[in-house]
Amino acid sequence: MRSKSAGDYVLDTSIYLMLTLMGVITLLPFANVLSKAVSEEWAIVSGKVGIFPVGFQLDTMKFVVTSSQFLQALWISVLVAVIGTLLSLLLTALTAYPLSKRQLPGIGVIIVLFIFTMMFNGGIIPNYLLIRELGLIDSLGALIYPALISVFNLLVIKSYFETLPESLEESAKLEGAGNLTILFRIILPLSGPVLATIGLFYAVYFWNDYFNPLLYINSTDLRPLPLYLQDIVMNANASSALDRTADQLMNVPAEGVRSATVIASTVPILLVYPYLQKYFIKGVLIGSVKG
Amino acid sequence: MASGTKAANTKVADIKVKRNRWKLFRSNLDMYLLLVPGLAFLLLFKYTPMYGIIIAFQEFNIFTGLSGSEWVGLEQFNKLLHSEEFLQVLINTLLISLYKIVILFPLPIFIALILNEVRRMFFKRAIQTVIYLPHFLSWVIISGLFLNILSPSGGIVNEIIRSFGGAPISFMTDSDMFRSVVVFTAGWKESGWSAIVFIAAIAGIEQEQYEAAAIDGAGRIRQMFSISLPGMLPIIVLMFILRIGNLLEAGTEQILTMYNPLVYATGDVIGTFVYRMGLGQQDYSFSTAVGLFNSLVGFLLIILGNTLSRKFLQRSIW
Numbered sequence: 001m002r003s004k005s006a007g008d009y010v011l012d013t014s015i016y017l018m019l020t021l022m023g024v025i026t027l028l029p030f031a032n033v034l035s036k037a038v039s040e041e042w043a044i045v046s047g048k049v050g051i052f053p054v055g056f057q058l059d060t061m062k063f064v065v066t067s068s069q070f071l072q073a074l075w076i077s078v079l080v081a082v083i084g085t086l087l088s089l090l091l092t093a094l095t096a097y098p099l100s101k102r103q104l105p106g107i108g109v110i111i112v113l114f115i116f117t118m119m120f121n122g123g124i125i126p127n128y129l130l131i132r133e134l135g136l137i138d139s140l141g142a143l144i145y146p147a148l149i150s151v152f153n154l155l156v157i158k159s160y161f162e163t164l165p166e167s168l169e170e171s172a173k174l175e176g177a178g179n180l181t182i183l184f185r186i187i188l189p190l191s192g193p194v195l196a197t198i199g200l201f202y203a204v205y206f207w208n209d210y211f212n213p214l215l216y217i218n219s220t221d222l223r224p225l226p227l228y229l230q231d232i233v234m235n236a237n238a239s240s241a242l243d244r245t246a247d248q249l250m251n252v253p254a255e256g257v258r259s260a261t262v263i264a265s266t267v268p269i270l271l272v273y274p275y276l277q278k279y280f281i282k283g284v285l286i287g288s289v290k291g
Numbered sequence: 292m293a294s295g296t297k298a299a300n301t302k303v304a305d306i307k308v309k310r311n312r313w314k315l316f317r318s319n320l321d322m323y324l325l326l327v328p329g330l331a332f333l334l335l336f337k338y339t340p341m342y343g344i345i346i347a348f349q350e351f352n353i354f355t356g357l358s359g360s361e362w363v364g365l366e367q368f369n370k371l372l373h374s375e376e377f378l379q380v381l382i383n384t385l386l387i388s389l390y391k392i393v394i395l396f397p398l399p400i401f402i403a404l405i406l407n408e409v410r411r412m413f414f415k416r417a418i419q420t421v422i423y424l425p426h427f428l429s430w431v432i433i434s435g436l437f438l439n440i441l442s443p444s445g446g447i448v449n450e451i452i453r454s455f456g457g458a459p460i461s462f463m464t465d466s467d468m469f470r471s472v473v474v475f476t477a478g479w480k481e482s483g484w485s486a487i488v489f490i491a492a493i494a495g496i497e498q499e500q501y502e503a504a505a506i507d508g509a510g511r512i513r514q515m516f517s518i519s520l521p522g523m524l525p526i527i528v529l530m531f532i533l534r535i536g537n538l539l540e541a542g543t544e545q546i547l548t549m550y551n552p553l554v555y556a557t558g559d560v561i562g563t564f565v566y567r568m569g570l571g572q573q574d575y576s577f578s579t580a581v582g583l584f585n586s587l588v589g590f591l592l593i594i595l596g597n598t599l600s601r602k603f604l605q606r607s608i609w
Contacts, residue, residue: 011511015405016414022402023421026479029436032447036439047450095329098322105312110326113333120590122340123582124562125569129353130340146336149329179321208429211544215570226431230548233435255445262435269427276427277420284487 030266036259037061044255060256065264072221073228074268076140077207080224084144084206089199091148093157093191097183100161111158118151124215131216142216143209143224150205153198156286160194161187197283200276207269225265232261347580353573360576367580377564377581383470384560387541390474392534398482400527403489404515422483430480434548437476438463469554476549477542488530489523496522525604532596539585539592561585 004012031051036044040055048054064070098104099111122130127146136142164187172182188195210226217223223231269276316323347367349360371377402422409415425433440447441462449459462468496518504514543562550558559567561581569578600606 005510007510007512011408015408018405019409019414019418022483023418026421026425026483029440033436033439045445047445047447047453049445050447050450091328091332094325098326101319101322103315104319104322105316106323110330117333117337119593120341120586121337122343123579123586124565125575125579125582126340126343126346128570129343129346129575130336145332148336149332179319180325183325204427208427210429210431210548214547226429229431229435233431233438258435259439262432262439265432265435266428273424273427277423280427281487285491 033259034263036256037263038260039256041256044259060260061264064257064260069220069228070261070264073223073225076222077225080140080143080209081203081206083140084147085199085202087144088148088150088153088202088206089195092150092154092198092202093188093195094183095149096154096157097161097179097187099154100158114149114151114154128215137216138219138222139216140222143206143212146212147205147209150202153201156283157191157194157198160191160286164190193282194286197279197286200279201283204269204276204280229261229265233258344579344583346576347583349576351576351579353575363576367577368584370577371580371584379556380559380561380564383557384539384541387470387473387558387560388538390470391477391541392538394474395478395482396531396534398478399485400489400520400523402482402486403493403523404519406486406490407493407519408511408515419483423487424483425480426484428480430545430548433476433480434545437472438549441472463549464551464553466554466557469550469558473542473546473549473558477545488526492523492526493519525606528604529600529606532600536589536593536596539588 028051032049035049035051035053037060038056038058039049039053040057043049043054099107099114101107102111121127131137131142131146136145168186168190169182172186177185208226209224210230213224213227214230217227343357346357346360348362348364349357350363350366351357351360406415406418409418441449443449443459443461448462453459460468462472500518500522501514504518509517539561541560541562543560543566546558546560546563547566550563562585565578565582565585568574568581597607
C-alpha cells in the first residue's frame with residue numbers, strides 16, 4: 001500500500017470539511033427551531049435564540065402536544081396511514097401477482113394500461129370533480145381510495161414476483177393448489193422484505209400527504225397533521241387555529257407555538273427514521289435496477 | 292409449393308396458439324378474478340378523470356354537470372394562449388425548473404463522488420444519515436422550518452445578516468428572492484437522498500479498475516474523474532432524462548406550502564396556478580385546460596426521453 005501523499009491529505013481534509021459542512025447545514029434549521037420551541041418568548045422575539053435554547057422551558061411544547069386539535073390531527077394521520085397502508089399493500093400485492101404472469105393472455109395489455117397512467121393523468125380538477133361526484137369530499141376515503149395503488153410500487157412488487165422460481169408454483173399446482181392458495185401460502189410468505197419496503201413507501205406517502213387533504217378536507221376535525229401544521233404556520237394569527245381561551249392565549253407565545261408545532265410534527269418520522277432509511281435505500285435500489 | 296405449406300403451417304400454429312391461450316385463460320380464471328379490484332381502481336380513479344378532461348372543451352357548470360354543460364370547443368385554449376398571467380406562470384415554471392436542473396442536478400453526483408472517498412465508515416454513515424433525513428419530511432414541515440429561520444422578525448438568518456450590519460431580507464415575501472429560496476430549499480431537502488442511486492452506481496464499479504489506475508500512477512482526483520464518473524455515466528444519463536420528463540413540475544407542493552400573493556409574480560407555477568384557478572376561483576374548465584396542456588407536454592417529454600434512452604442507453608425507461 002502506498003503512503004498518502006501531501007495531495008491526498010489536502011483532498012481528504014477538504015472532503016471531510018465539505019461533508020461536515022453539508023451535515024451542519026442540514027441540522028442547523030432543526031437545531032434553531034427546536035431551540036425556539038423550548039425557549040422563552042422574549043428571547044425568541046428579540047432574536048436571541050441561536051442553536052441553543054435561551055431560558056429553557058417546556059410549557060410551549062406541552063401546550064402544543066396536549067392541544068386537542070393537535071391530538072385530533074395526529075389521530076387522523078395515524079388512522080389514514082395505517083388503514084391506507086394496509087389496504088394499499090393488499091390491493092397492490094393482489095394485483096401484482098397476476099401481472100407477473102406475462103404468459104397469460106391479456107396481461108400485457110393490462111400492464112400497459114397501468115403504465116400509461118404514470119405518464120398521463122386527468123389532472124387536478126377532473127380528479128376533484130370525481131371525488132365530489134362520489135360524495136367523498138370531507139371524508140377520509142378521499143385521502144385513501146385514490147392512492148390505493150401506486151403504479152411504481154405495483155411494478156416493484158411485480159418484478160419481485162417474477163424473480164421467484166417457477167418450480168415452487170408448479171409443484172404446488174401438481175398437488176392441486178389453485179392460484180389463490182399459491183399466492184397466499186407460498187408467494188406472499190416469501191415476499192416479506194419487498195412487502196415491508198413497499199409498505200413503508202405507502203406509509204410515508206399517506207403520512208406526508210398534503211395535497212389531497214388540501215383539496216378534499218374542509219372540516220377541522222378531519223385535518224391530518226400536515227394540514228394542521230400548515231394552518232398553524234401560515235396563520236400569523238395563531239389564535240384562530242388553537243383551541244384555548246383568550247386568557248390562556250395571552251400566556252402562550254405565538255412564535256414559540258409555531259416552532260413547537262413544527263418540532264412535534266417532525267418527531268413521529270424521527271422515531272421510525274432508522275427503519276425508513278434502511279428499507280427506503282433497498283426500495284430505491286430495487287426500483288432503479290428493475291423499474 | 293414450399294411457401295404454401297409454410298402458410299398452412301402458420302395457420303395451424305395460429306389456431307393452436309389461440310386454443311392454447313383460451314385454455315390458459317380458462318384454467319387461470321382465479322388469476323383474472325384477482326385482477327378485478329385492481330382494474331376497478333384503475334378504471335375509477337385513473338381513467339375516469341381522463342374522461343373528465345372533456346370539460347376543458349366546455350364551459351363547465353358544476354350544477355348541470357358534464358352532460359349539461361355548454362361545449363365551447365377550443366375557446367379555453369384560446370384564452371390560455373392569450374392570457375398574460377398564464378405566460379408569466381409558464382415562464383416561472385420553466386425558470387424554476389431550469390434553475391433546479393442546472394444547480395441541483397449535479398449536486399448529488401458530486402456528493403456521491405466525495406462520499407466514495409471517505410474511508411472512515413462511522414463518519415460516512417453519520418453524514419448519510421443526516422443528509423438523507425429531510426427527504427422523509429413533508430414539504431409542510433420543511434416550509435415551516437424555513438419560514439421560521441428566514442423570518443425578517445427574529446429569524447436566525449436575518450439576525451446574522453443584522454449582526455454583520457446588513458438590512459434584513461424578507462425572503463418569503465420578496466418576489467426577487469422567492470425563486471432562490473425555492474431552489475435552495477429543494478436542494479436542501481433532496482440533494483442527499485438523490486445521491487443514493489449514484490452511490491450505488493459507484494459501488495458497482497470493479498475495485499480492480501482503481502487498483503490498476505493507482506499502479507499506472509493516477510492520483511485519487513484523476514481516479515474520480517476517469518473511473519468513478521464514467522462508471523456512473525449511464526445512471527447519470529438516465530436520471531437526467533427522467534428529470535427532463537418532469538420539466539413542467541417545478542415543485543407544486545413545495546411552492547403551495549411556501550408562497551403567498553406577494554410572490555405570485557415570480558413564484559406561481561403551472562401546478563399552483565391550476566389549483567388557484569380551479570379550486571380558488573372555481574374556473575373549472577379553464578384550469579382543466581391548463582392541466583391538460585401540462586399533462587400533454589409532460590407526456591411528450593417522457594416519450595422523447597424514452598426514445599433518447601433507447602438510443603443512447605439501449606434501455607427503456609419502463
